[in-house]
Amino acid sequence: MDPTLIRFSSSFPIKHNLLSKHLHKPFSLSSLSLSPNLRSSRISFKVDSHGSKRNDVEFDEVAYEAERLSLDAKARESMAETSERESRDGDDPKAWKWEIRNRIWDLLEARNLAQFPRPVHHRIPNFVGASAAAKKLSELEVFKVAKCVKVNPDTPQKQVRFLTLNGGKKLLTPQPRLRTGFFSILESGMLSPSTINEACTSAGVAKYGKPIGLDEKIKVDLIVIGSVAVDPKTGARLGKGEGFAELEYGMLWYMGAINDSTPVITSVHDQQLVDDIPFEKLLIHDVPVDIICTPTQVIFTNTNIPKPQGIYWDKLSPEKLSQIRILRELKSKIERENGQKLHCGPSEKLPPTAQWRY
Known part of the structure; x- marks a missing residue:
């Protein structure tokens, strides 16, 4: 099969100087069209018969990963400050969440139940036995019959992403912290056998994934979500605290890709199971889980906690809204459709990574 010219349209803004840094080779401006306000761009490249990109234009994984790690470090530092501030204030409604998170992070480190990257604080922990938990997840009937699986981009769920692609399913993965766009979708047909493992990494998603927008017609059959702590009796869950x-x-x-019956699964270490998450204190936008997979067991929570019904704009700060373009697009779209303005919630201090965008 002859190579075919593909035109790739990014779903996020790209600035010319940053784009140049992420390409090994010079490129012709004839292949790149920039609008005056630099809101969109197009890059032409070729793919072979297996769907793999050729070297006409190469994605600089080293630069991407170095920048991602640097910005993530700044975000964790900011989250640590938030944790300390909210934990000090006994009246802060989030203080109890930080108490549980910090206890679990400390426990995993003290018992050496964590893998790289470490320390696990202010991360979704990459726990020992993550691959075993992923295997149990892949043996579930809901996974076997799923055609499209949404999986979080964190390290402990990398094997779940691999098993999804290796099983011939569509993989939907968000850009970390929604920083450079929205979701990317990958299919095994877009990859060669030698690139599937690479495509399960953050850089690999950016390199091989197809960005999608809010108008994409897609049905997600299963959601896999990372957790810091989860209650097996109620399905109540705590993430690392950023709300993404x-x-x-x-x-x-909102897109119609999921509904209340779409199963939500988390994979965690057994030591991340807790019994002191007061589910009555959870907020309306907190996502409960239906199934928990650990290295040793599968737990069906039969949760009675209601699942969110879209975005709750009164819980979203103006700062986060201003820094995530896809949220601004969604808000404007809903306001046009409903003919009324949506009001945001209280202000917050954003981690530095939320401000980074191409």
């Missing part, structure tokens, strides 16, 4: 899993869920709900 909830935003992703809400946007998929």
Whole structure:
């Protein structure tokens, strides 16, 4: 099969100087069209018969990963400050969440139940036995029959992403912290056998994934979500505290890609199971889980906690809205459709990574 010219349209803004840094080779401006306000761009490249990109234009994984790690470090530092501030204030409604998170992070480190990257604080922990938990997840009937699986981009769920692609399913993965766009979708047909493992990494998603927008017609059959702590009796779950899993869920709900019956699964270490999450204190946008997979067991929570019904704009700060383009697009779209303005919630201090965008 002859190579075919594909035109790739990014779903996020690209600035010329940053784009140049992420390409190994010079490129012709005839292949790149930039609008005056630099809001969109197009890059032409070729793919072979297996769907793999050729070297006409190469994605600089080293530069991408170095920048991602640097910005993530700044985000964790900011989250640590937030944790300390909210934990000090006994009246802060989020203080109890930080108490549980910090206890689990400390426990995993103290018992050496964590893998790279470490320390696990202010991360979805990459726990020992993550691959075993992923295997149990892949043996579930809901996974076997799923055609499209949404999986979080964190390290402990990398094997779930691999098993999804290796099983011939569509993989939907968000850009970390929604920083450079929205979701990317990957299919095994877009990859060669030698690139499937690479495509399961953050850089690989950016390199091989197809960006999608809010108008994409897609049905997600299963959601896999990372957790810091989860209650097996109620399905109540705590993430690392930034709220992006909830935003992703809400946007998929608005798109019609999911509904209340779409199963939500988390994979964690057994030591991340807790019994002291007061589910009555959870917020309306917190996402409960239906199934928990650990290295040793599968737990069906039979949760009675309601699942979110879209984005709750009164819980979303103006700062986060201003820095995530896809949220602004969704808000404007809903306001046009409903003919009324949506009001945001209280202000917050954003981690530096939320401000980074191409």
